[in-house]
Amino acid sequence: MTRFSALSLVRNALSGNRDWDQQWPDAQPKTEYDVIIVGAGGHGLGAAYYLAKEHGITNVAVIEKGWLGGGNTGRNTTIIRSNYLYDESARLYDHALDLWEGLSQELNYNVMFSQRGVLMLAHNVHDVQSFQRHVYANRLNGVDNQWLTPRQAKEFCPILNISPDARYPVMGAALQKRAGTARHDAVAWGYARAAAARGVDIIQNCPVTAIRRGANGAVEGVETARGFIRAKKVAVSAAGHTSVIMETAGVRLPLESYPLQALVSEPVKPCMPCVVMSNAVHAYMSQSDKGELVIGSGTDQYTSYSQRGGLPLIEHTLAAICEIFPTVTRMRMLRKWGGIVDVTPDRSAILGKTPVPGLYVNCGWGTGGFKATPGAGHVLAWTVAKDEPHPINAPFTLERFTTGRLIDEAAAAAVAH
Amino acid sequence: MSRFRVTGKGRVDHHAPVRFTFDGKSFFGLRGDTLASALLANGVHLVGRSFKYHRPRGIVTAGSEEPNALVGTSRGRGRFEPNTRATLQELRSGLVAESQNRLPSLKFDVGAINDALSPLFSAGFYYKTFMWPKGFWDKVYEPVIRAAAGLGRAPETTDPDRYASRHAHTDVLVIGAGPAGIAAALAAAKAGAKVVLAEETAEIGGALLSDPEVVIDGAKAWNWIAARAADLAESGVRVMTRTTAIGYYHQNMIGLAERLTDHLDSVPENAPRERLWRIRARHVVLAQGAIEKPLVFHGNDRPGVMLAGAAQTYLHRFGVRVGDSAAVVTSHDSAWHAAFDLQDAGTGIAVIVDTRTDVREDLVAEAERRGIRLRLGHTATGTDGRLRVSALRINPLRDGSVGNGTKVFCDCVLMCGGWTPSLHLFSHTKGTLKWDAENTAFLPDRKSEAVEIAGAGRGLWGYGAALDDGAKAGALAAEALGLSAAAPTHDVRQDRPGTGTAHEELPTDHDRGHTRAFVDFQNDVTAKDIRLAVREGMRSIEHVKRYTTTGMATDQGKLSNINGLLIASNALGKEPPKVGLTTFRPPYTPTTFGTFAGYHRGAHFEVTRKTPIDSWAAENGAVWEPVGQWRRARYFPQGSEDMDDAVARECRAVREGVGLFDASTLGKIEVTGPDAAEFMNRMYTNPWTKLAPGKLRYGVLLGEDGFIRDDGVIGRISDHRFHVTTTTGGAARVLNMMEDYLQTEWPDLDVWLTSTTEQWAVAALNGPKARTVLDGLVEGLDISNEAFPMMSVADCTVAGIPARLFRLSFTGELGYEINVPARHGRALWEALMEAGKAHGITPYGTETMHVLRAEKGFIIVGQDTDGTVTPDDAGLDWAIGKAKPDFVGKRSLARPDLVAQGRRQLVGLLTQDGKVRLDEGAQIVDDPNQPTPMKMIGHVTSSYHSATLGRSIAMAVIENGRARMGETVHVPTGKGVEAAVIASAVFYDPEGGRAKL
Numbered sequence A: 001m002t003r004f005s006a007l008s009l010v011r012n013a014l015s016g017n018r019d020w021d022q023q024w025p026d027a028q029p030k031t032e033y034d035v036i037i038v039g040a041g042g043h044g045l046g047a048a049y050y051l052a053k054e055h056g057i058t059n060v061a062v063i064e065k066g067w068l069g070g071g072n073t074g075r076n077t078t079i080i081r082s083n084y085l086y087d088e089s090a091r092l093y094d095h096a097l098d099l100w101e102g103l104s105q106e107l108n109y110n111v112m113f114s115q116r117g118v119l120m121l122a123h124n125v126h127d128v129q130s131f132q133r134h135v136y137a138n139r140l141n142g143v144d145n146q147w148l149t150p151r152q153a154k155e156f157c158p159i160l161n162i163s164p165d166a167r168y169p170v171m172g173a174a175l176q177k178r179a180g181t182a183r184h185d186a187v188a189w190g191y192a193r194a195a196a197a198r199g200v201d202i203i204q205n206c207p208v209t210a211i212r213r214g215a216n217g218a219v220e221g222v223e224t225a226r227g228f229i230r231a232k233k234v235a236v237s238a239a240g241h242t243s244v245i246m247e248t249a250g251v252r253l254p255l256e257s258y259p260l261q262a263l264v265s266e267p268v269k270p271c272m273p274c275v276v277m278s279n280a281v282h283a284y285m286s287q288s289d290k291g292e293l294v295i296g297s298g299t300d301q302y303t304s305y306s307q308r309g310g311l312p313l314i315e316h317t318l319a320a321i322c323e324i325f326p327t328v329t330r331m332r333m334l335r336k337w338g339g340i341v342d343v344t345p346d347r348s349a350i351l352g353k354t355p356v357p358g359l360y361v362n363c364g365w366g367t368g369g370f371k372a373t374p375g376a377g378h379v380l381a382w383t384v385a386k387d388e389p390h391p392i393n394a395p396f397t398l399e400r401f402t403t404g405r406l407i408d409e410a411a412a413a414a415v416a417h
Numbered sequence B: 001m002s003r004f005r006v007t008g009k010g011r012v013d014h015h016a017p018v019r020f021t022f023d024g025k026s027f028f029g030l031r032g033d034t035l036a037s038a039l040l041a042n043g044v045h046l047v048g049r050s051f052k053y054h055r056p057r058g059i060v061t062a063g064s065e066e067p068n069a070l071v072g073t074s075r076g077r078g079r080f081e082p083n084t085r086a087t088l089q090e091l092r093s094g095l096v097a098e099s100q101n102r103l104p105s106l107k108f109d110v111g112a113i114n115d116a117l118s119p120l121f122s123a124g125f126y127y128k129t130f131m132w133p134k135g136f137w138d139k140v141y142e143p144v145i146r147a148a149a150g151l152g153r154a155p156e157t158t159d160p161d162r163y164a165s166r167h168a169h170t171d172v173l174v175i176g177a178g179p180a181g182i183a184a185a186l187a188a189a190k191a192g193a194k195v196v197l198a199e200e201t202a203e204i205g206g207a208l209l210s211d212p213e214v215v216i217d218g219a220k221a222w223n224w225i226a227a228r229a230a231d232l233a234e235s236g237v238r239v240m241t242r243t244t245a246i247g248y249y250h251q252n253m254i255g256l257a258e259r260l261t262d263h264l265d266s267v268p269e270n271a272p273r274e275r276l277w278r279i280r281a282r283h284v285v286l287a288q289g290a291i292e293k294p295l296v297f298h299g300n301d302r303p304g305v306m307l308a309g310a311a312q313t314y315l316h317r318f319g320v321r322v323g324d325s326a327a328v329v330t331s332h333d334s335a336w337h338a339a340f341d342l343q344d345a346g347t348g349i350a351v352i353v354d355t356r357t358d359v360r361e362d363l364v365a366e367a368e369r370r371g372i373r374l375r376l377g378h379t380a381t382g383t384d385g386r387l388r389v390s391a392l393r394i395n396p397l398r399d400g401s402v403g404n405g406t407k408v409f410c411d412c413v414l415m416c417g418g419w420t421p422s423l424h425l426f427s428h429t430k431g432t433l434k435w436d437a438e439n440t441a442f443l444p445d446r447k448s449e450a451v452e453i454a455g456a457g458r459g460l461w462g463y464g465a466a467l468d469d470g471a472k473a474g475a476l477a478a479e480a481l482g483l484s485a486a487a488p489t490h491d492v493r494q495d496r497p498g499t500g501t502a503h504e505e506l507p508t509d510h511d512r513g514h515t516r517a518f519v520d521f522q523n524d525v526t527a528k529d530i531r532l533a534v535r536e537g538m539r540s541i542e543h544v545k546r547y548t549t550t551g552m553a554t555d556q557g558k559l560s561n562i563n564g565l566l567i568a569s570n571a572l573g574k575e576p577p578k579v580g581l582t583t584f585r586p587p588y589t590p591t592t593f594g595t596f597a598g599y600h601r602g603a604h605f606e607v608t609r610k611t612p613i614d615s616w617a618a619e620n621g622a623v624w625e626p627v628g629q630w631r632r633a634r635y636f637p638q639g640s641e642d643m644d645d646a647v648a649r650e651c652r653a654v655r656e657g658v659g660l661f662d663a664s665t666l667g668k669i670e671v672t673g674p675d676a677a678e679f680m681n682r683m684y685t686n687p688w689t690k691l692a693p694g695k696l697r698y699g700v701l702l703g704e705d706g707f708i709r710d711d712g713v714i715g716r717i718s719d720h721r722f723h724v725t726t727t728t729g730g731a732a733r734v735l736n737m738m739e740d741y742l743q744t745e746w747p748d749l750d751v752w753l754t755s756t757t758e759q760w761a762v763a764a765l766n767g768p769k770a771r772t773v774l775d776g777l778v779e780g781l782d783i784s785n786e787a788f789p790m791m792s793v794a795d796c797t798v799a800g801i802p803a804r805l806f807r808l809s810f811t812g813e814l815g816y817e818i819n820v821p822a823r824h825g826r827a828l829w830e831a832l833m834e835a836g837k838a839h840g841i842t843p844y845g846t847e848t849m850h851v852l853r854a855e856k857g858f859i860i861v862g863q864d865t866d867g868t869v870t871p872d873d874a875g876l877d878w879a880i881g882k883a884k885p886d887f888v889g890k891r892s893l894a895r896p897d898l899v900a901q902g903r904r905q906l907v908g909l910l911t912q913d914g915k916v917r918l919d920e921g922a923q924i925v926d927d928p929n930q931p932t933p934m935k936m937i938g939h940v941t942s943s944y945h946s947a948t949l950g951r952s953i954a955m956a957v958i959e960n961g962r963a964r965m966g967e968t969v970h971v972p973t974g975k976g977v978e979a980a981v982i983a984s985a986v987f988y989d990p991e992g993g994r995a996k997l
C-alpha cells in the first residue's frame, strides 16, 4: 500500500495520478473467519483495525449491507467532545479523544480532526446548574471543561447573540477546548484502508440476515445475502438496525430508533470558529472546512426507520439557529438529510458481551456516537479478542437495564451529542 | 444599447432601462431581465471563480441549476447575501452585485495558483497529506484551507427583513408551469378540482417562453400562454409564481418557498421577503421538465462555454445574444434549433459539431441551407482563451479513434449533452427510479405517494407530447379524487421533438490523465477525478460523490450527476443502474434560513407564557427568570437591592409576616371519572383510595425505571375528581405520560384527563399572618385551623371570586394556595395585596421560594433530582403505598442496583464557614488530596444563603449520606477546597409546627 504523504502526492501528480492503489480491495466472502463484524460504520471498521493491529487477529470480515460508512458515520454532524458527566462516560469518551488526537498519523489518513472547541450554551438557571455540575465533575475526572460568562463566550464565538433581551438569553457556557470536529467519511475510509492493509476483508453490499447459533447455543456464523459465513465470534455494530439483527440470535435489546436530521448551508468564507450547541433550543452549529454551516437538531418525535425526516423539525431548528446567530437568516440551506439513531433508555451505549457465547454487541450510541468511534472500536476489539470487557466498557453492559445500574447522561442533563 | 441586445426580441421591456452595478461598475439592463441576462447583454460572461482551482467562470445556464454565476447581492444595511444565482435574481433598480471567491479581483485572482498546481489537488488529496507535523492540521493547514474555501462571504449584520409562513390544502398541486404543468392544471381544474400551480420563475410558460415560434392549436406559443393564463384564472386555479417546491414530505405534504420582494425595486414596508408554504395536496402532478446536460471535455468550463438551451432562452426570453460567433457542440438535436435561432438573430455559427454521424436529415438540410459548417462524427477536445473562450478544438472520430484536431475561432461555445428529467422531488418521496438505457436517463418507476409525473419529467420530448401528457396527468389526478375528467389533445406545429445520445467524457486525443474536463463546475471535479476515485476503490456512487465532491455543490448535482455516473460506471465497467444514483435531498433549490424560521424570530421565536399576574409583576419591577416557556418573577428588588438583598428581605417577610407568590405556572391536570382513584393509584406511588374528598396529599410520580419524574400536591375534590398539580416544567410531560398509559395500558379505565394549567391563576399566601390576611376575604368557608387544617382543599369565594382553596405549605409557614379562574387572577392578587397592606404583605419570587423550601428540605424535581433518584434516595420512602399491588415504576424499584448499598441519598450540607456558599453542581469527595481522576461521592444540588439562619445552606446527594450525619466531606471548588458537614436537609423548624398554626 502506498504511504500517503506530501511526497507521494507530488510523485503521483507527475504521473497523472495513475498509480494510486485501491484504498481497500473489494473482498469476496470466504467460508470462514475468526471474527465477523456486522456493520461497516466507523465503529465496526475501527474494531476490525484494532483486532488486527493490537490483538494480531487478522482473519476478520466486516460485512456491510450497503457501502461502508454509509450509515450514521456518513450522516452525522461530527461533533467530538468528552465532557460527559458520569465517570463511566467520561472515561470512555476521553479514551476516544486521546485516540482522536493521533488518529491521522495512526491511520496514515487525514481525518481532519480539528480541536476548535465546543461551546455549550446555558439559557436558564437549570442549564447553569447542570453545566456547572459537568464542569466540576469533569475537572475532578481530569477532563477539560470550563465555564464562560456570556461575554467570554462571545469572544470565543463572535457571531453569537448574547443580548439579554433574546427570547432565551445566554447565561453562560461550558467550553471544552480539546473538543472539535473531524471529517466523518475519512474516519470510515481511513479505518477501512488501514484494516484492509492488515488483511481484514471488507465485504460490501452484503446484508446479514440472521445470526446462526449452534446446538450448544454458541454463535456459529452469519447468514447473509451471499450465503452462510462461519465464525465463532460475531460482533454486531449496526447502529439503528442492531436490534433487528440481534433478535435473530434471540437477544432482545432495549433500543428505540428515531430519525435524526441535519443540514448544511451553502458554503461561505470562515465566519464560525468553533462548535456551538444549545440544548434548551435544540440546535447546534459549526462550519466545515468547505465553508458550509453544519447544523443539527433534536430527534424527530416519533420512532421510525424512514430516513426522511419531517419539515417542522427543520423549521424549529433553523428558527433556533437564527436566534442564536441573528446574522445568518439570509444564508441558505443547501441540503438536509436524516439518519436512524438507536436510543437506549439511559442514552448510553451498550458495548460488551451478550448472553450468547461468541456474540458481542456495540450499539445504542444514539445521537452521539461519532465522537466515540476510535474508543468504541478499540475496546470492542479488546472485548472480542479476550472474551471479556475492557475496564473502560465494563459498565456499559446489557445487564444494567435489569440491574438498574444505568449511566443516565440524558437524565443528568438532557444533553445530546 | 449594447450590440448583444436584440431589439424586438424577448419578454423584456426595451423601453425600461434598469441600472445596476457589478463589482462596482455601473451597467444597464432592462425591466424583465435577470441579473445574468443583463450581464450577458453587456457582453459580460466572466462572473465568478471556481471553488478549488479559482478558475475563471462564466454563466452556464439560465435557471436555478446554475453552478457558476453565484454573486453576492445587497440592497442596504443588513440585506447582503452571498451565493445568489444571477440566473434567478430578477434585475431590480439599484441592484448591487459582487463577484465571489477571488482576491484581489475577478480578472486577476491570486488563488488561481491552485490551478497551476492542480495535479497535486486531485480528488481527495487532503486525505493524503497535512498530517505532519502532528498537531499542525488545525493550527496551520486547516486555517489556510478554510480561508481559501467557501464561496461568498457570510452576512455580518442582522437582517431587517421579515419572513412568513402559511398552510394550505388543495385537491391538486401541480409543480412546474411549463406546457405539461399548464395542461395538467387546466385538465384538473376543468374537472372541478381545486388546483394550485407553482412555478419557480417569474412567469408561467416554461420552455415555451424560449420557443416562441411553436404553434399550439393555432396560436403562437406566447399567445397560447396568455390565453391559458386567462383560462387558469377563470377556472379558479391559484397560480403561484416565484415559488419553488423545495421538499416533498410524507402524505403529499409539499414545502414551497415563495420569494416576494427580491425582485422589487424597493422593499415595501412590512411585507415579508419570503414565505414558506406547507401545502397538503390530495394529488400531486410533477411537471418539472428536464435539465440540459453539459458535455464533458477539456476546457469545457471556460467563460463563454454554456448550455445551448440557455443561449436559446437568453435570446428568446430576454432578447440577448450570448456572443457574436458561436461554436455548437452537441450530441442531441435540441442544440441545432438553438443554433438556427441564434443565427437568425445575427450571431454567426462557426460550426455545429455533433458527435453523432447519423443526424436527422431535416436538421442537416436546414443547416446546409443556412450555410453552416457541419462536423458530424466529431468531438471537442479543448478550448482556448483565458477569461473568455476564443476557440474550440475539434477532432474527427473514426472507428473509435480520434483524428487530428483543428481550431475553430469563436467567442462562445454552446454545448448540449442531452437532457435529464428533473426528478428531485419525486426522489424525496422515496419513489423508485428505473434506468432507461435508450435515453440514458433515470425515469420514475414505483410511486409511494399519490402523484403523477408529466412531460419531460418522465422522458417525453417535444411540446405536443408534453401537452398531451400533462393533460392526461391532470385528468388522472382529478379522477383519483372521484371527479370525471377529460384529457384534451393538442395540435402542435413547428414542434421541436428531438433525440440524442449521451457520453461520458468526450473522446479525446489528449492523455486522459491530464485533461481538465469538468463534470461538477462549481466544485472543480473533473472526469479524471472520478476515474481516480474509482481506481482508489470507490465503487458505490455515494463513495465517488463524497470522495470527489461531485454533485455536492450548490446546484446539488443538477448538471453533474448523470455525467458523473456515466463516467464512474464506465470506469467500473458496470451498467449505470448497478452503480446507482445518489439520493437527492431537500431542498430542491437552496432556501434561506429565514424562510424556514418564518415568524419564529425574536420575541416570537417561542411563545413567552405569562401568568395572569405577570402584568402586575412587570409593573412592580420584577426581575424575570425563564422557566421552560414561562417567564416567572424571580424577585422584586427595591431601590438599589441586588438579588441577595431582595431575596433576604422577601424571605424575612414570609418567615415573620406574610408574603405573596404567583404559583400560576404550576401544571394542573383534572383527573375525573369513576375510575379516577384507581388511575391515580396506578400512576403515583402514593395510595389514593382512602384520601377523603376535601383532602390534599403530596404525590410522587416515577418513570418505568423507578426514578422520580415529577411531584406535586394533589387534591381530592370529590370521589371521582382529583386536582393534580405538577412541576412547572413537567406539566406537558406528565399529561402525555398519563394519556399514554390511559390509552395504551389501561383503556378499560373510565377516566378523563384535562389540562387546566391555564384555567387557574394561583396565588400562594405564606407566613404566620396568612390567615389574618385571608380571613376577611373568604366567604363560604371556615378557615380556622380546626375547621380547615393543613392539607385541606375546599371551594369558596375569595374577595368575591369563586375559588378553590388549598391549605398547604411549600415554605414551612402557614400557607394557602388560592386558585381562581385565570381571568380573575390579577383582581385576586390585588385584593390580597390590599388586604395584606396593614400586615406588610410582600410579593416574592421564585428565588425566594427556592430558599424557603430549601430551608425546609423540600426537593425541587429536576434540581435536587435528576432522573437517577429513587423515592428512597430523596428521603421520600414514606410516599410509597407499599400495600398497593402496582404503580408505575414499582417493579423497577426492586432492581438490585436500586436497593444496593452506597446509593446517593439526599442530605443537607453545611459548610464549615457559614459565609461560604457552594456552587450548585459542585462535586463532593472524601479525600481532597487524592490524584485525578478523583473518586466523587456526590454533588451539591441546591445552595443558598439563608437569611433566616444567618448562614449558607446546601442540599446534596451523597453516597450513603443518611448514615453519615455529622461527618465532614470536601468540595474542591477549583480555587481551593471547602470542608462541609453532612446534616439533615431540614434546616428550619424540623417539627413542622409553623405550618400547622
Ligand SMILES: Cc1cc2nc3c(=O)[nH]c(=O)nc-3n(C[C@H](O)[C@H](O)[C@H](O)COP(=O)(O)OP(=O)(O)OC[C@H]3O[C@@H](n4cnc5c(N)ncnc54)[C@H](O)[C@@H]3O)c2cc1C
Binding pocket: A038, A039, A040, A041, A042, A043, A044, A063, A064, A065, A066, A067, A068, A069, A070, A071, A072, A073, A074, A075, A076, A077, A078, A079, A080, A206, A207, A208, A209, A237, A238, A239, A240, A241, A242, A245, A260, A261, A262, A296, A337, A338, A339, A340, A341, A365, A366, A367, A368, A369, A370, A371, A372, A417
Ligand atoms: C444527523 C445525525 C447527526 C449526528 N451528529 C453526531 C455528532 O455531532 N457527534 C456524534 O458524536 N455523533 C453524532 N451522531 C451519531 C453518530 O453518527 C453515530 O452514533 C455513529 O456514527 C454510529 O457509528 P456506527 O459505526 O455505530 O454506526 P453506523 O455508521 O450507522 O454503521 C452501522 C452500519 O451497519 C450497517 N448495517 C445495518 N444493518 C446491517 C445488516 N443487516 N447487515 C450488514 N450491515 C448492516 C449499516 O448499513 C451501517 O453502515 C449523529 C447521527 C445523525 C444521524
